[in-house]
Amino acid sequence: MQLLSFWVLIVLTAxxxxxxxxxxxxxxxxxxxxxxxxxxxxxxxxxxETWERNGLKVAKCGVKEESEFSCExxxxxxxxxxxxxxxxxxxxxxxxxxxxxxxxxxxxxxxHSSSVEVPAGGPLILDLLTFHPVSxxxxxxxxGSVKPVQMCTVDGRSVxxxxxxxxxxxxxxxxxxxxxxxxxxxxxxxxxxxxDGAALIRTVSVxxxxxxxxxxxxxETGALGCGIGGLVLGVILGFFALPRxxxxxxRCFQRLRRRDTSHVNQTEDVExxxxxx
Numbered sequence: 001m002q003l004l005s006f007w008v009l010i011v012l013t014a015x016x017x018x019x020x021x022x023x024x025x026x027x028x029x030x031x032x033x034x035x036x037x038x039x040x041x042x043x044x045x046x047x048x049e050t051w052e053r054n055g056l057k058v059a060k061c062g063v064k065e066e067s068e069f070s071c072e073x074x075x076x077x078x079x080x081x082x083x084x085x086x087x088x089x090x091x092x093x094x095x096x097x098x099x100x101x102x103x104x105x106x107x108x109x110x111x112h113s114s115s116v117e118v119p120a121g122g123p124l125i126l127d128l129l130t131f132h133p134v135s136x137x138x139x140x141x142x143x144g145s146v147k148p149v150q151m152c153t154v155d156g157r158s159v160x161x162x163x164x165x166x167x168x169x170x171x172x173x174x175x176x177x178x179x180x181x182x183x184x185x186x187x188x189x190x191x192x193x194x195x196d197g198a199a200l201i202r203t204v205s206v207x208x209x210x211x212x213x214x215x216x217x218x219x220e221t222g223a224l225g226c227g228i229g230g231l232v233l234g235v236i237l238g239f240f241a242l243p244r245x246x247x248x249x250x251r252c253f254q255r256l257r258r259r260d261t262s263h264v265n266q267t268e269d270v271e272x273x274x275x276x277x
Contacts, residue, residue, distance in 0.1 A: 028106040031085040033129065041095040041103035044076045048098055051080045054091045085109050087130035087201070112202040118185075120210045124178040126189060128154060129201050131174060133194040140187040152176070153194065181208050 031037045039051075049061040051071055059071035061078050070081045082089055086109060095103035118124050128134055133155040139148045152161040152169055154176060161169050168179045178185065186208045191201040 026106055028108055030108055030110050033109045033112050034084055034086060037082040037085050037107060039080045039093055039105060040077055042077045043102040045097035045102060049073060049078055050096045051093060053093050111200040115205040117207045117209050118181050120182060120208050121180060124181050124206060126176045126204060128174050128176055128191055134191050134201060135194055137190045138187055183208050
């Protein structure tokens with residue numbers, strides 16, 4: 001009876017304060033997002049042993065079931081394999097032996113951190129990683145000081161944003177889209193759950209880059225390179241082709257002169273000839 005009251009107290013505390021808050025008080029396994037996890041129970045069980053998550057059975061040891069979870073028992077220890085740890089498979093897992101709880105533990109994904117560069121004028125697409133209600137906060141780093149700004153609250157397809165973001169933010173599936181980013185949008189974006197103790201989901205460091213300026217520089221550099229290349233090619237061709245061209249022109253003039261001389265000689269011969277009678 002005392003053991004049952006203890007588990008009831010834990011479940012109520014989880015509902016009120018959130019699962020990650022309880023991680024400081026009970027056995028918790030932390031895993032990177034989408035990694036697999038193995039939970040174990042070292043209590044002996046001579047009967048039917050099952051594993052449950054948040055009150056629902058996920059596996060039965062020694063029985064192959066059509067489930068993504070699998071349970072094995074070796075000697076006096078059983079283990080549950082969770083193929084992918086995410087915000088759907090996280091939660092409180094307990095082991096039952098013939099219907100009685102013998103082990104209890106918590107499985108949680110670690111918060112995800114990343115960085116990304118976005119071209120100015122383009123969209124920032126942010127995966128929220130969970131379908132639970134979340135709040136999105138933006139912290140702009142300006143001269144070393146951090147200025148947190150509450151951006152939006154996302155609950156399913158419902159988005160509620162503060163002034164300055166309502167016309168630029170939309171949700172597509174499980175992704176938040178911020179359109180037409182500018183330099184002032186560079187900073188750290190934080191996603192937290194609204195419930196479950198405001199669990200930290202992820203942080204993303206965003207840098208907005210003005211790629212148009214780099215494209216212009218590349219165009220100008222390319223044009224300058226083409227101009228210099230053309231000039232060098234012209235000099236090289238002129239160096240090798242000009243003597244050949246002069247030689248051919250000289251030959252042409254010589255042929256023309258020969259033709260003129262031959263024509264003059266033929267005329268003189270006609271004038272000097274005597275008609276035969």
